[in-house]
Amino acid sequence: MSHPSDSELAILKSLWASAPQSARSLHDGPGASLGWSLSSTRTTLARMVAKGLLVETKLDGVRAYGPARSKPAVMAGLMRRFLSRVMEIDGPLPTSAFTGSAVLDADELAEIEALLAEADDTADGEKT
Amino acid sequence: MSHPSDSELAILKSLWASAPQSARSLHDGPGASLGWSLSSTRTTLARMVAKGLLVETKLDGVRAYGPARSKPAVMAGLMRRFLSRVMEIDGPLPTSAFTGSAVLDADELAEIEALLAEADDTADGEKT
DNA sequence: TACACCTTGCGACATATGTCACATCCATCC
DNA sequence: GGATGGATGTGACATATGTCGCAAGGTGTA
Numbered sequence: 001m002s003h004p005s006d007s008e009l010a011i012l013k014s015l016w017a018s019a020p021q022s023a024r025s026l027h028d029g030p031g032a033s034l035g036w037s038l039s040s041t042r043t044t045l046a047r048m049v050a051k052g053l054l055v056e057t058k059l060d061g062v063r064a065y066g067p068a069r070s071k072p073a074v075m076a077g078l079m080r081r082f083l084s085r086v087m088e089i090d091g092p093l094p095t096s097a098f099t100g101s102a103v104l105d106a107d108e109l110a111e112i113e114a115l116l117a118e119a120d121d122t123a124d125g126e127k128t
Numbered sequence: 129m130s131h132p133s134d135s136e137l138a139i140l141k142s143l144w145a146s147a148p149q150s151a152r153s154l155h156d157g158p159g160a161s162l163g164w165s166l167s168s169t170r171t172t173l174a175r176m177v178a179k180g181l182l183v184e185t186k187l188d189g190v191r192a193y194g195p196a197r198s199k200p201a202v203m204a205g206l207m208r209r210f211l212s213r214v215m216e217i218d219g220p221l222p223t224s225a226f227t228g229s230a231v232l233d234a235d236e237l238a239e240i241e242a243l244l245a246e247a248d249d250t251a252d253g254e255k256t
Numbered sequence: 257t258a259c260a261c262c263t264t265g266c267g268a269c270a271t272a273t274g275t276c277a278c279a280t281c282c283a284t285c286c
Numbered sequence: 287g288g289a290t291g292g293a294t295g296t297g298a299c300a301t302a303t304g305t306c307g308c309a310a311g312g313t314g315t316a
Contacts, residue, residue: 005303006213023263040305042264047303062263075214082210085134086203088230097225102216133273152292168275170294175273189283190293 003077007034008048013103016071020057020064072108076115092117131205135162136176141231144199148185148192200236204243220245 004012010030015021021029023042031041045065048054054065067074079098083089095113098104104112132140138158143149149157151170159169173193176182182193195202207226211217223241226232232240 007304009214036304037306039307043305044303078214082214086137086206086210087226087232089226089228091228093228094225097222098215098217100217100219100221104215135274150293164274165276167277171275172273 002051002053003081004048004053004074007044008053009074009078010034011044011048012053012067012071012074015054015065015067019066020059021066022059022062022064026065071103072111072115075104075108076112079112080116130179130181131209132176132181132202135172136181137202137206138162139172139176140181140195140199140202143182143193143195144231147194148187149194150187150190150192154193199231200239200243203232203236204240207240208244 010033011026014026014030023045024038026045027036027038027041031038036044045054049056049065053068055068057064057066079095083093093116095109095116098109099106101109138161139154142154142158151173152166154173155164155166155169159166164172173182177184177193181196183196185192185194207223211221221244223237223244226237227234229237
């Protein structure tokens with residue numbers, strides 16, 4: 001549903017790169033970078049599931065997490081919000097300007113460009 | 129100091145366009161768009177002063193508010209944060225991509241481009 | 257079997273933000 | 287002078303987010 005916070009986005013980025021992952025795995029990855037304790041990582045994960053940002057699965061008998069929505073869908077939502085609310089740019093925009101992004105490749109940017117062309121800020125595409 | 133939230137940014141935008149303004153004036157302007165009660169507007173204003181986002185003055189014997197930092201300085205900070213934390217683009221970026229912005233004109237974009245070239249995310253330029 | 261370690265379930269507390277209401281106080285207009 | 291309306295001072299409560307700790311249960315190994 002809602003947009004992820006900075007911390008939540010860090011978790012999502014890790015999961016988009018590799019999913020599913022256990023809480024411990026995420027704690028050792030992005031959690032470590034953020035200086036979190038295992039508890040903090042777990043709490044954030046649980047809240048993200050509650051918000052519908054993540055889905056739970058099982059991996060080797062242990063609870064694991066996976067992203068609920070695709071990277072392009074979520075990133076497009078965040079870009080739209082920023083460009084609209086902060087920059088106040090609503091018309092078509094050149095996603096090519098974001099080519100330097102370390103999280104989005106050409107294909108994904110193209111997909112985002114399509115998403116930004118129609119989806120509105122509130123109901124960001126439920127595409128998974 | 130810190131970055132403004134969406135609501136706080138709305139207030140700032142109004143003040144960059146015209147300052148100083150009384151609480152009532154801001155309530156009738158951006159406050160109305162946000163559907164706030166006068167109390168909400170006032171609380172937000174007080175918190176913004178506490179955070180150093182606004183400065184208080186007197187206007188016709190009534191308390192009034194003005195932006196503590198210039199539009200380019202604040203916008204550059206927001207852009208830097210978004211581009212860095214969300215998009216993960218840290219190198220030099222084409223501010224020309226944001227030409228369609230309703231809040232920034234060419235001169236301001238040029239100033240921002242310069243700011244983004246050096247200022248770091250944390251200590252965003254104290255330029256007023 | 258008993259210890260050790262990991263996963264899980266829960267609870268907690270602080271700060272930031274959103275959103276108001278209420279009680280006062282002051283100047284102004286009949 | 288008293289009523290009216292706006293400006294101020296303060297207090298409150300809810301939700302979101304950041305950040306943990308603790309106790310209980312499971313499982314494998316010495």
